[in-house]
Amino acid sequence: MIQGMDHLPTTQAAVNALRAIAAEYGREIEVSHDIGADQTSRRTAAGIGVTTDPDGSLPHDAYAEFGGLPRVSVRLYPxxxxxxxxxxxxxxDVARDDVPAFLRSLFADRAHVKSxxxxxxxxxxxxxxxxxxxxxxxxxLSLTPWxxxxxx
Structure with a gap:
């Protein structure tokens, strides 16, 4: 995780953590954001023009793609x-707080495939x-060279 940060309370904090990991491992990262109940992937039932949740909050999805191998993408949900x-x-269903550790395991070559x-x-x-x-x-059939x- 980000130095001194134990919990990623928002999608933006998680995106900042992803950017820090990309820099740490020398990888390019491309991030896009979907903000508002009418835009986020899990709020498909939101009416037309409805941007907030019933509690007044503004939901925020983010999608990040990392360059290099392995090919990795992350969709952060609100x-x-x-x-x-x-x-x-x-x-x-990876917990948002586990995403940085998950990526570090991949990029530091600690992940493996068990047969x-x-x-x-x-x-x-x-x-x-x-x-x-x-x-x-x-x-x-999905076994790539990596x-x-x-x-x-």
């Missing part, structure tokens, strides 16, 4: 979670703080 896509593998023989399958394993991991199924290079 509900304190994120969807991270790694080489085409979607990792949904099993029966039933056949592959899983992307991303270590997180506190002896936790994020585990995501990888379809056999993912194949991390099979254990």
């Amino acid at each position: 509900d304190d979670d994120a969807l991270i896509e790694v080489e085409g593998v979607q990792c949904p 099993r023989r029966f039933p056949p399958g592959h899983f992307l394993i991303v270590p997180l703080p506190g002896d936790r991991t994020h585990r995501e199924y990888v379809p056999m 993912l194949s290079g991390r099979v254990r």
Whole structure:
């Protein structure tokens, strides 16, 4: 996370953390923002011209793409979670506070792909703080060269 920051309370704070990680690992980052209930991805039921939630807040989604390998994109939702896509593998429901650690594991080459023989399958394993991991199924046909290079 950002130095001295234990919690990412807003989407903008999370975007700032993503920019800091991109700089830390020498990666380009491109960010786009969707602001307002009529624009955010999870507020599709918002009426035409309605920009605030019923509580008066202004929801904010952000989408970031990182340059280099692995190909990584992050969609930050206003509900304190994120969807991270790694080489085409979607990792949904990652807590916003875990996003920086997740990305550092990827960029520092600590993530790996676990293969099993029966039933056949592959899983992307991303270590997180506190002896936790994020585990995501990888379809056999989705193994890119980057993912194949991390099979254990």
